[in-house]
Amino acid sequence: MNSIVCLKQVPDTEAQLRVKTDEIVTEGVKFVISPYDEFGIEEALLQKEKAGAGEVNLVCLGPQRCVEAIRTGLAMGADKATHLDDPAFDGSDALATAQALAEQIKKMEYDLIFCGRQAIDDDQAQVGGALAEYLGIPHASLVTKVEVAADKKSVKVNRQIVGGEEILEIPMPCVLTCQKGLNEPRYASLPGIMKAKKKPLTPVKAADIGIDAGTVGAAGSKTKGGNFTSPAARTAAKIITGESPEEKAANLAKALREEAKAI
């Protein structure tokens, strides 16, 4: 069972970001593997352990700092990694990123590709589905359970839908985007961290995967984010008071009906 896991390095969810009109300042911020991608790494490791054979390959697109996230993935147990690290990729939007990942992945062997359901910085939720399209293979999103068939030709997955769940059968290879509930990602062990230092991590440039630099990066992307703003602060909350809990409850109900017109 050979799996590829696409991972992105993102600011930690607790990080305080400085919002400037032309950029989001991430200087001094702690970076981590995007949490949904961790589910992907864990699932790839579980599937490999179950099959008793195969490799887990990480693919990451991003600047030099991403090496830390890649090493963490390797320390969790992944076998090797490819790092698409080239200034030509800077500013790529989600679809341009998916295109670059696809060009790299076309050169690799795989049965399953795992992506997070979305990266928690841009929150686009596009790479998984688009990657599958560029590779010409099917995908399932928001996956919470993965069961590879005995003949290893297809996979049965549970995915979240509105008001419930559906079970799909998909021929392999395919792309699965991981949702919370899929598994509990393991922590990197100390021996794992030691071993990770020696595992192969191959840097790749745009030219190596034959991608035209004009189709990736800020200039080659089809969307461009800017004019960043902070969310409008809510005006200070109105504290509902009263002599008793009953009175407070009554005053709240009244405010919601008469003032907020929300009920």
Next chain:
Amino acid sequence: MGKGIWVFAEQEEGTLRKVTFEILSNARKIADSKGEQLCAVCLGKDVAALGDKFAPYGADKAYLVQHEALGQYTTDAYAKALADLITKEQPSIVLFGATVMGKDLAPKVAARVGAGLASDCVDIRLDDNGSFVVKRPIYAGKAYAEVSFQNTEIMMASVRPNVLIASAPDESKTAEVENVTPEISADDIRVKVVEVQKTGAGKVDLTEAEIIVSGGRGMKGPENYKMLEDLAEVLGATVGASRAAVDAGWRPLSDQVGQTGKVVSPNLYVACGISGAIQHYAGMGTSKVIVAINKDEEAPILTKCDYAIVDDLFKIVPPLTEEVKKLKAD
């Protein structure tokens, strides 16, 4: 010039999602400014009855794309039908609801037709130069970005449900209906739906709820959610939960609101015993009115809400349910 502003009209078993009307209403202005047609595009096995549902919200035209293979949603069948129609008609803008279906379908279609795509937008408009721009939250709502398009003839966006306001329907309006028979072969559909399990039967999904009553760690245990369900019942609300409550096993994962759960935007969000960590706020910060009931006066939610009661929720929620009942009876 492109040939239209399209809105993917998501339906399930013949019922259209509300977000369709929200997008149509707001896209009308864009269509007027650009001098293009506003079209609803509805896919399904038999959606003939929906043809006249779009004009009241501003649509000039409805494409009804019907095929046996579109009865049950699969990415493959829907992407084939929609991408083929886009390739043929070349609309300038295609909009989706940022629903489970919209977010699954849009990236695939965008990749296939070579469009640009922005997800989960909270505003769509034309800028001063007449270019289409969208606004979307990033970093779980810690910031907003304005997204513009370049290098593409087709611009796509998915729009967060419950954020844009649907206009009052004008039932006197009519729209042209064009029936489309897509070419979908068995080979196009690689994914097989084995089973669909609906667990929230009869319950409005959190992402579509007008009112949500949500409980967190302060609920102390699964047995106490009955109290929230009672309040939800009188409010016509759906019950949600914080990550802490889900991780504790008190509520199912499908109830979780927040960065790792569902992103919701109801008219009213009542947070009971929820501290309001940034990850939770990421999932409900665009709610129109936020109420917090929390006995901890240091809880972050109290600085991010509109109405707050600093008291024990166990003493507040039951009388609140009674008060709402009284108001509703008036």
